[in-house]
Amino acid sequence: MAITITAFERSPDRGKGLARDMRVRWALEEVGEPYEVRLLSFKAMKEPAHRALQPFGQIPTYEESDLALFESGAIVFHIAERHAGLLPDGANARARAIAWMFAALNTVEPPIFDRALATILERDEPWYEGRLRLLEDSIRKRLGDLSRHLGEADWLDGGFSAGDLLMVTVLLRLKGSGILEEYPNLSAYVARGEARRAYKRAFAAQLAVFNASSG
Numbered sequence: 583m584a585i586t587i588t589a590f591e592r593s594p595d596r597g598k599g600l601a602r603d604m605r606v607r608w609a610l611e612e613v614g615e616p617y618e619v620r621l622l623s624f625k626a627m628k629e630p631a632h633r634a635l636q637p638f639g640q641i642p643t644y645e646e647s648d649l650a651l652f653e654s655g656a657i658v659f660h661i662a663e664r665h666a667g668l669l670p671d672g673a674n675a676r677a678r679a680i681a682w683m684f685a686a687l688n689t690v691e692p693p694i695f696d697r698a699l700a701t702i703l704e705r706d707e708p709w710y711e712g713r714l715r716l717l718e719d720s721i722r723k724r725l726g727d728l729s730r731h732l733g734e735a736d737w738l739d740g741g742f743s744a745g746d747l748l749m750v751t752v753l754l755r756l757k758g759s760g761i762l763e764e765y766p767n768l769s770a771y772v773a774r775g776e777a778r779r780a781y782k783r784a785f786a787a788q789l790a791v792f793n794a795s796s797g
């Protein structure tokens with residue numbers, strides 16, 4: 583059954599692969615499922631037709647037969663549950679991989695995303711420097727703990743899982759900021775994710791959309 587996801591017609595990250603359709607593309611590439619992409623303008627994302635799929639007027643969404651899903655974490659979980667390769671077989675290992683999915687989105691992503699938003703929306707505000715410092719302190723707290731947990735391991739808990747997929751996409755937003763680079767094992771972890779063939783295919787696909795829109 584054909585899978586259709588939605589993505590930005592013109593991604594504000596200029597093709598860096600930071601928009602959340604990347605997670606879904608990467609998960610689909612990992613499990614070898616072909617998919618189609620419906621590209622949306624910012625205007626179309628806020629219209630009723632799209633809000634029927636995504637109540638908050640955002641991307642990504644996922645449609646397959648009579649199922650429509652939103653929330654990138656829920657979509658990646660759906661893909662991981664239905665195909666081999668993204669969740670371990672053992673019940674306990676599987677539960678732990680799912681815990682890492684939540685940790686990526688619920689514990690690690692919020693200060694990283696808030697920092698990214700602040701650098702765009704609050705740069706000219708009088709509180710900007712102080713807020714940035716606070717957010718960067720919160721990020722370092724999370725990255726320090728994550729770095730200690732990861733240690734010298736390749737992945738967060740045994741083999742590569744959907745937990746790693748989401749964590750790498752979350753950390754990627756910090757690449758080049760100097761903050762991720764303070765934690766060499768996390769930098770190497772992100773690089774391991776980026777080196778996966780499935781990641782590269784997903785990245786190339788979203789970059790092709792950006793290049794076509796700016797050509």
Ligand SMILES: N[C@@H](CCC(=O)N[C@@H](CS)C(=O)NCC(=O)O)C(=O)O
Nearest residue numbers: 601602639640641642652653654655
């Ligand atoms: N928690 C949602 C967040 C979705 C989200 O923030 N999407 C962004 C792109 S990465 C978006 O559509 N932004 C445009 C907007 O909110 O108007 C998810 O993980 O799917």
